[in-house]
Amino acid sequence: MEQLTVPGTLDSLSKISKYVLSAASAAGLDKKATYRLRLAVDEIATNVISYGYEDAKIQGNLDLQAKIDDSSLTILMEDRAAAFDPTTKFILEEDSINLPIQQRAIGGLGVYLAIQGVDRFMYERIGDRNRNIFVVNLH
Numbered sequence: 001m002e003q004l005t006v007p008g009t010l011d012s013l014s015k016i017s018k019y020v021l022s023a024a025s026a027a028g029l030d031k032k033a034t035y036r037l038r039l040a041v042d043e044i045a046t047n048v049i050s051y052g053y054e055d056a057k058i059q060g061n062l063d064l065q066a067k068i069d070d071s072s073l074t075i076l077m078e079d080r081a082a083a084f085d086p087t088t089k090f091i092l093e094e095d096s097i098n099l100p101i102q103q104r105a106i107g108g109l110g111v112y113l114a115i116q117g118v119d120r121f122m123y124e125r126i127g128d129r130n131r132n133i134f135v136v137n138l139h
Contacts, residue, residue, distance in 0.1 A: 001026065001066040008053040008060045008079060016045050016064060020075060023066035027073035027138060036117035037136050041075055043114035044086060044132050052081025052130075072119070075134040084130060085123045086111045 004019045006012035020041050024034040045062060053060050060080040067074045115121045120135035 001068070004064045005061050006064075008049050008062055008081070010046070010049055012049070012062065013042060013045060016062065017042060019064055019066070023068070023073060023075065024136075026066075027068045027136075029073060029136060029138070033136055037073070037075070037134060040114035040117040040121070040134055041077065043110045044134075045077065047084075047086070047111070048077075048079045048081055048130070048132075052079060052084060056082060070138070072138055073136045077132045077134070078129045080128055081130060083125050085125070086115065086132065087121070087123055 001019075001023055004015065006015050017038055020038045021034065024037055029037065041064075048062060052058075058081070063076075063078045065076045067076070118134045119137045120133075122133040122135075124131040124133070
């Protein structure tokens with residue numbers, strides 16, 4: 001699929017969602033897998049926009065590229081915000097999920113749910129870019 005480039009603003013989330021839904025449809029994903037992928041990409045994109053761009057008071061784009069092959073749909077999402085590996089937050093959130101409810105902070109499980117929602121999630125820092133990779137198996 002053609003790459004999608006959008007400004008790193010919350011207004012771009014609907015375009016990102018439409019792109020992911022279009023890729024999921026082209027790959028033939030069922031409703032459940034489509035929902036989980038859209039949720040995962042939306043959560044990470046929201047974090048990049050909110051923390052990586054807005055809180056840091058910088059502007060940048062998000063670049064998304066969908067790749068479909070015989071076995072999977074892969075969404076690559078890149079940004080130029082400060083380095084942030086969501087898998088480190090995943091480990092912290094995974095630890096807190098087993099705490100009694102009275103000891104858990106309100107919220108804070110978005111990255112955990114995002115990463116759990118796809119078959120594979122990877123993070124890379126390439127030069128000055130973060131690359132978040134979401135993979136959903138087709139079979």
